[in-house]
Amino acid sequence: MVAVPTLPKGANTVIPTEVVTAVVSSASGEPVDVCAVLVTSAGQVRSDADIVFYNQPRHSSGAVSLVSAGAGGTLTVALPDVEPDIVTVVIAGSVDDGTFAGVDGLRVRVNGTAGRPLVEFASATTDPVTTMVFGEIYRRGDGWKFRAVGQGWASGLAGLARSFGIAVEEEEEEEPEKTTGNGASAGRGATAGNGATTGIAASPPAPGTPTGPSASARRADWYPDPAAPGLLRWWDGTAWASRTRQPFVESEATCGRCGAAKRRRLFSAPVPCAACEDEIRRVLADWRRRLVEAVDAGPGAPGLDALWADLRFQLVPEAAGQQVFRSVALGHLQRVVTFAFGDEIIEEHEYQLFEDEVRRLGLADAGVVDPAVEEMRRRLRRGLDLSRIRNGELPRETSSTLHLDLDEIVHLDTDVVQVRQLASGPRHTPGRLVVSNRKLRFLAQNGGGTETAWSKIVAVAAGYGTIDVSATTSRGGGTYQVGDPEYVAAVLAGTLRIARRLVIAPGARDSRAISQVVKAEVWQRDGGACVQCRATEYLEFDHVIPHSRGGASSVNNLQLLCRRCNQEKGARI
Secondary structure, eight states: OOOOOEEOTTOEEEEOSSEEEEEEEOSSOOOOEEEEEEEOTTSSOSSGGGEEBTTBOBOTTSSEEEEEETTEEEEEEEGGGSOTTOOEEEEEEEOSSSOGGGOOSOEEEEEOGGGOEEEEEEOOOOSOOSEEEEEEEEEETTEEEEEEEEEEETTTHHHHHHHTTOOOOOOTTSOOOOBOTTSOBOSTTOBOTTSOBOSOSOOOOOTTSOOOHHHHTSOSEEEEOTTSTTOEEEEOSSSEEEEEEOOOOOOSSBOTTTOOBOOBOTTSOBOOOHHHHHHHHHHHHHHHHHHHHHHHTOTTSOOSHHHHHHHHHTTOOHHHHHHHHHHHHHHHHHHHHHHHGGGSOOOHHHHHHHHHHHHHTTTTGGGOOOHHHHHHHHHHHHHHHHHHHHTTOOOOBOOSSSOOOTTOOEEEEEEEEEEEEETTEEEEEEEEEEEESSEEEEEETTSOEEEEEGGGEEEEEEOSSEEEEEESSTTTOEEEEOSOHHHHHHHHHHHHHHHTTOOOOTTOOOTTOOOHHHHHHHHHHHTTSOTTTOOOSSEEEEESSOGGGTOOSSGGGEEEEEHHHHHHHHHHO
16 A cells, blocks of 8 residues: 655645646545635736636636535646646635534545555644635646645635635625635625626616717626616617516526526535536537637628627626637637748738737737737747848848958858768768858868858758758758757848849749638648647648649648648658
8 A cells, every 4th residue: 555645734745747636535524615726926816717616617728627526526637738827726625514623534635647646635624614725736946846735714715716816796785695616706786607797787878868988888788777676688789678687696506597596416516507508508609600700701800799799698608708719719810820831931911910810809908918829929920030031131140260251241150060971871060050141161160161152052941950951062062950940041041042132022922832722721621730640739831742842732732730740741751
């Protein structure tokens, strides 16, 4: 039997960066509702979506999920998949009846892969608290650690929620009820979890009242009906509609969407409303289809406000809509980026199109930077910079160790390893590659080297961690291992173009240009994913028969590959 290290309160220990499970259990069998809170370095959640509990058992990133049990639950945390801005996964729980002082044998065990026990903490307390943080899984440097906490709140889930920046709205004259895990208060007059208001939000003007700019600016949503107290009426953004509905409050016993009573399993928390869950899934499936059509319509298409209003009308939680929207929006932006790289040349208008689409989709609102969007922007920006270099906007470097001609300008001086294929096998010679407007130099560390005039160089290409220089002389060409093949090849190609007066006129394209119609057909056929590994990021249009060997830019000779698979293919050719 494997001995499990037991931590005292406040202690911590290193855990491996893998998929771990945190199992919360009690020996006495009292029901404990387990939850997880994902917080940033500021100690706050980013939104209500960063809470995992019985009504929201899976985080939108897929990194944290919950399986509830009668006397506890199991949280699965895929540490390699936790988003970079999340630094701590808080493991917490609450009791409905009594306090944690009456829960005997409460323990948290963290297991690694294949159920391998890593650490255990006995989270016992004599304090009359109804909510407790049992422990934390948090980042430390490049790894992760587990800390035994054992801290509680007598104010219930509301105390836990407020401590991590979750808004809890309550009326002062009413006794506050338990706060639901989606951040909505279960007391009367609070904001329901679906985003509709249950009686205290300011309403648009009453029916028949003239509407001014401030009133008409209120978004379409359900609001208290001025003509019928106790009901909610739909405001379409400019006027009152005829539709009304009963307000319901989300609680542990009642569904905030339809008002139906939630079922409760023996020794377990209430389960979500099954009818509403099924209906929301159907609504979101149809909404996704219409969203894809609206997003793909591109610049000049109608805004997305009407689609969001439709979700609010059907009382779909905004977090669920945001999850679908982010998936569709990022897929659309990935298509824009992939199409831009289809001819290996990025122009300013293509970069600007990407930025316009980011703004149109609202992914740049409120100064929030989505890591996936930022990575696509970085890739496009680099592509634009390399295209400018290839087109003649060359960098300049200074060197005090080179003897240069009077009018010679150095554009690149970088460490390389020359690879020459000999009868006895490949020979690797470390040295420097120096690119100037007059010649290409390789300076070996042992004192040897070559100098080649640009008139003798035929072509330059980036390979898999290498660049290949083709020349009319055996000593002029060769293969070089470099740290950044794309950048080095761009400088070489730009210098060669200027030397041969082949700088491309703005807007010009070579014969490998792919038409938009062909790009769209290949994207549709391959499902917007790499045909080999099904990755959906860093996609490129690849010629099955290489363009350099006569391959056409046709649908049948093109496929989608991710950068890694494309480079591996290049290494095999």
